[in-house]
Amino acid sequence: MTATVAVIGAGPAGLVVSRWLLSQGFEPSIFEQGSALGGQWTAQPGRSGVWPGMHTNTSRILTAFSDLPLDGDLVFPSGADILDYLHRYARLFDLNSRIRFGARVDALARAGQHWVVSHDGIDERFDKVVVATGRFHTAFVPPVPGLETFAGSAGAITSYEYRGPSAYRDKRVLVAGCAVSALEVAADLAGGGAHHVVVTQRRQRYVLPKYVAGVPSDHRMFTRYGALADEALPPAEIDRQLKEIVVESAGSPEQYGAPRPAESLFAAGVTLNQNYLPAVAEGAITIRPWLHSVDGTAVKFGDGHTEEFDGIVFGTGFMLSLPFLADDVRATLNVDAGKFDTDRHTFHPDLPGLAFMGMWDQSGGYFVPLELQARWIAYTWGGVIPATEDAHQREAVAACRSLGLRKTRMNLAAITFARAAGVEPRLERWPDLRRALLFGPLAPSCFRLDGLDALPDAAARFAREAAAFGAITDNELTQREHSYWSSVERARTRTPRDFREVTVEQRFR
Incomplete structure (x- = not known):
């Protein structure tokens, strides 16, 4: 029997996680309290902080998912352009038929091995739930x-x-x-x-x-x-x-x-x-x-x-606001103390079948790390990558608790989720892309080079995107880039370790 998943929110996070859940054979139902998909990008008063005429402060290449480039010549698209992109993305993966508009979730609680989503006076039972309501509403x-x-x-x-x-x-x-x-x-x-x-x-x-x-x-x-x-x-x-x-x-x-x-x-x-x-x-x-x-x-x-x-x-x-969570869930996550105790902002070992999308604060655009977080969730639940061991999850939760809510950077979040999903590109496999992979943009295409769901045209796409604005036009490091990278290589030699095993504190310092 196909596992059912409730996805709460039809913004970028809810859409991209639904796309990847579908790829692993799940049946997502998307609950959206508004009348349209898009989350913040709807520009609707009361639901969005995007005003008419606003443009992104993140570039076109990094404000997109790996399956669908953001068309057009604008380097910094308008809010309306992003909303149109999200509608095209939803059509590409037939997500509209899965969205329940006007469905406001009032409560989310555990029921044995399942989860109960309460909305509009109705209680529905699901195998799993992804909370993708966004963190920039309160x-x-x-x-x-x-x-x-x-x-x-x-x-x-x-x-x-x-x-x-x-x-x-x-x-x-x-x-x-x-x-x-x-x-x-x-x-x-x-x-x-x-x-x-x-x-x-x-x-x-x-x-x-x-x-x-x-x-x-x-x-x-x-x-x-x-x-x-x-x-x-x-x-x-x-x-x-x-x-x-x-x-x-x-x-x-x-x-x-x-x-x-x-x-x-x-x-x-x-x-x-x-x-x-x-x-x-x-x-x-x-x-x-x-x-x-x-x-x-x-x-x-x-x-x-x-x-x-x-x-x-x-x-x-x-402020992070998740008012529909049941009291025991809130206590487990430490939400009422102003924290969000999770393994890399996504899972908690005491809340199996529950995941969160996009609940961290960062500098830089969210689209690339959101897709990587979505793939980690879908791959883990789909059983195609091993789940994080309980002890390691608890170690990560403890580290998160000690750090509290902190701002990170887009590249740190993206690499963390890419490693968790097993899709971080390997430098040794792509010598012709070495400079672009180190000093070029973290375009979504570079995370389709290796691992699950790698694409045959990803290398060509990434090469084009890295060189799109002239920053990366060959594979020779500049003098400064060489100096920077040499300092990292020397540090790795002094302290040998697998870079895939760094701690949560280092990932989200």
Whole structure:
């Protein structure tokens, strides 16, 4: 009898895991509380933080799954383009017939060896469940004294509620935060007719343009080399190398008139944005310390300066919210303590038959690691790769508990899931692609070179995608690349080990 799987959510995570579950003979039923597939990319108020006219800050090649390239000439597609892509992907694998629209899951609980999904007054039993509801739906607003008194005409909202600059034309707007959503909103407002835009932040981050010298920055920042180096080199050296890429590409924020960030890129953080620092340099955006208090329309900042505003937008991140999980499941995962105790954000040994998709926080795009996580789940449940041993799972859960919720990088997540699924490309098998596999983009095609579901045209596809923007045009390492890779090889010689056996702490440091 075919095993049944409930997939909760019809966004990118739910769609890609359903595609790979089908490949292993499972029968997924996709529960979607909205009226359309796409998750965040529907741009529907209340269901999405994507506003009309928004474009990705991840490149076309890395914002796609391995079975379907994202067509078109745009390097950074619009939200509408991504939604159209997800519809095409669903049609390609006949997923629409499996989606139950308007089906809001109210509870998920264990029942012996099965799982019960409760929705619309109905309880349904499934062999397995994948939770793919997304982690960017419950915005976090830090406590600010007097915020409830704010009386500006445009109100105080979160970036999740932001729907473009038109409502702020000729208004004075305060944007709170320094990560991607805050800087995207601030730049959008500055170019969209707001009278005055102020960004309030706790610390100054480095800012990397999403496009430098004709090459998307995610092709440079999120490489296989970066993941291997993270395992072999001291954190200070990783910090230095990443900062070198950022500062050589964009300079340092103080050169644009922003505050000087911490010397360490890891301490300061880095955000991808094309227009923010130029707007600061032109005076279209002013930067202030973190807001101290609010009184009516007046906002007082940490430096004592007070200013009047018509609107406030908080781009201060999101909280992981899984309200439908039964109490015992929540306790096992430690959710109510603000944690998410799992083996690599996916499984828990005490919750057999339950898996999670896309619940980690990272820099960089999610499409590539999501597909790899989906393949790991499908291959494990399908029995075509061995499940992680119980002791190793518990070790991973303990490590996750000690680390807590932390931000990682797209390449670290992708390589972790690729190893778990047994599809990490092997350098020794592809000498003609060595440079591309180390320093080129982590395109989805490179994870169809080796292992299960390898494709005969993957090498040609990956070669094209690695060279698409001119960063990788031959197989000779540049002088810097050779220096970087030599340092990793020396470290591996000093400390021999199988790179496939690195710890969770190293993978998600």
